[in-house]
Amino acid sequence: MKTMKSLSIALALLLIFGITGNALSEEKQGDAIMQQSPASVEMTDGVIRKVDKSNSKITIKHGEIKNLDMPGMTMVFQVKHPDLLEKVQAGDKVKFRVEKSGSAFVVTDIQLDR
Ligand SMILES: [Cu+2]
Numbered sequence: 572m573k574t575m576k577s578l579s580i581a582l583a584l585l586l587i588f589g590i591t592g593n594a595l596s597e598e599k600q601g602d603a604i605m606q607q608s609p610a611s612v613e614m615t616d617g618v619i620r621k622v623d624k625s626n627s628k629i630t631i632k633h634g635e636i637k638n639l640d641m642p643g644m645t646m647v648f649q650v651k652h653p654d655l656l657e658k659v660q661a662g663d664k665v666k667f668r669v670e671k672s673g674s675a676f677v678v679t680d681i682q683l684d685r
Contacts, residue, residue, distance in 0.1 A: 667681040
């Protein structure tokens, strides 16, 4: 009878851990799905080549821009806010966000990548 009791305890424990394990893995799957869906535009790697404050333009040698399906190149972007140009200068390594607005590519965020 003692064996039966410990066996049921073992089964109960197995059941509890089994359920907990499942709940955890489902949560992880949920996270993975959240990351895949583009809630916000991805950051792109780049190096600042030129900052043109008077025209609110910036030249960036950028890596692949996934959200725009664009390969790496050096090009000029418009910036959404002139303030974005205050914290960067030529030669800075950055991560930036760029979105298509009509026929123009507009940088909406820049962060120094150090
Ligand atoms: Cu480009």
